[in-house]
Each structure stands twice: as C-alpha cells, then as structure tokens.
Amino acid sequence: MIRPWFMLLIACGAALVASAAPLLPTARAEVDALLTRLQTSGCEFNRNGTWYAGAEAKAHLLKKLDYLEGKDMVSTAEQFIERGASASSMSGKPYLVRCAGKAPVQSAVWLKAELQQVRAARAASAPR
Template identity: 65%
Template sequence: MRAPLASLLFVLVAAAHAAHAAPLPPAARAEAEALLLRMQASGCEFQRNGSWYSGAEARGHLLKKLDYLEGKGLITTTEQFIAQGASSSSMSGKPYLVRCAGKPVQETGPWFLAELKALRQPQAASGVKK
C-alpha cells in the first residue's frame, strides 16, 4: 500500500512544480517581444505550413507560442524561444520561412538570431549587460 501512496505523492509534487514554473526572465521576455515587433515592422512575410502571412499576423501567432512556452516553463532564454517556438511549426514540424523584399527566402531561426544580434549590438557598445 505504501508504494502506490509514494507514487501518488510524487505525481502531486511534480504537478505542483509544473504549475509554478518560473516565468521567462524579464530581459528575455523583453527581447522576445522586441523580436516579434521587428518581424511586424520589417515588411517581411512569414510562411507557416505553406501559407504566407504578414508580419503582424506572424507576431500574433508567435506571441501565442511565446506565452504557451513561458507558461509551461519550457524556455528561459530568448535563444530557446527562437529554437522552440519561432523556428518551426509544432503541428507539422516544418520550418517557418521569412521572405523580405530583395532578399532570398530563409528560415526564421537564422533570421531571428540575426535580429537578436542586432538588437543586442547597441547594448554591447554602451556597456550594458544582459
């Protein structure tokens, strides 16, 4: 009888821990949101599962994924958000693509990483650390 009780206790503790997952650190959340705003303002189009969407539609979709991943405690860095939420469809597994005027179509993972590097540049130059 003790083994089932111990198993039940373990499940309850694990569930309580999952319910209180730590939120994304504020600096990482701010970076992720800034990246999504850059996507919206870029004039680029975003492809998800074979259909093209505006930057604003991409931002809306990826913000929902950010909220989900954060709520589940699955990410702690901006890079993790890019890898787990902003690079491919969780439904089909297909990579997301970005199409910007005058540039070749590319996967969103490298696009977001380049934008993240650019976002962090001014901070590095001013001596501000993340």
C-alpha cells in the same frame, strides 16, 4: 520496497522541473524587440505553406510564447527561437522569413541574426 536509485531518479526529475522558469525580464524584452522587428520589417512569415504579414506572424508567435511560458518551457530568447519560433508544432515544418529582394530563410536564422543586432544596440546604448 522503494529502491534508492528510484528515489534519486525522482529527486533529479523534481530538480529539473523546479529549475524551469518563465521568460526572464531581459529575455522578454529581447523577444518583444524581435517580434516588433518582424512586424515592422516588411518581411513575410511562412507558416505551413502560407505567407503572412509581420503583424500576423507576431500575433501567432506571441500565442506560442504564452503557451511555452505557461508550461515553463522557456527562459531565454534563444529558447523561444528554438522551441517556439523555428517550426510549426503541428506539422514540424520550419517557419520561413522572406524579405523584399531576398530568398526566404529559416526563421531561426533570421531571428538569431536580429537578436544579435538587438543585443549590440543594447550594449552600445548602455551607460559606461
């Protein structure tokens, strides 16, 4: 006999799975803007101890975004930063961003600061 609590557990799990969604269009535009900023910033991106140019970083992070979207694991820019652009899924080591004349910072910090700028620019250009 199936217990009522077991059915409730299954229903809750199904609701969680059903609520997962691919990246929303506004969030996709934000992520694209972030990755373009990384690519054109002149900064370098460290992944597992090796420094890469912005274009290589963008290509890598787009692959991670595709994976996350395919698994319905991301629907906001913040989720992309936390789940895909903060650390290596292989080693667990945090990604770093190093810009000229500045100490390296964790990519999550750099990307979140850039996201604030992207949103501020969008808000400033919005019709009133």
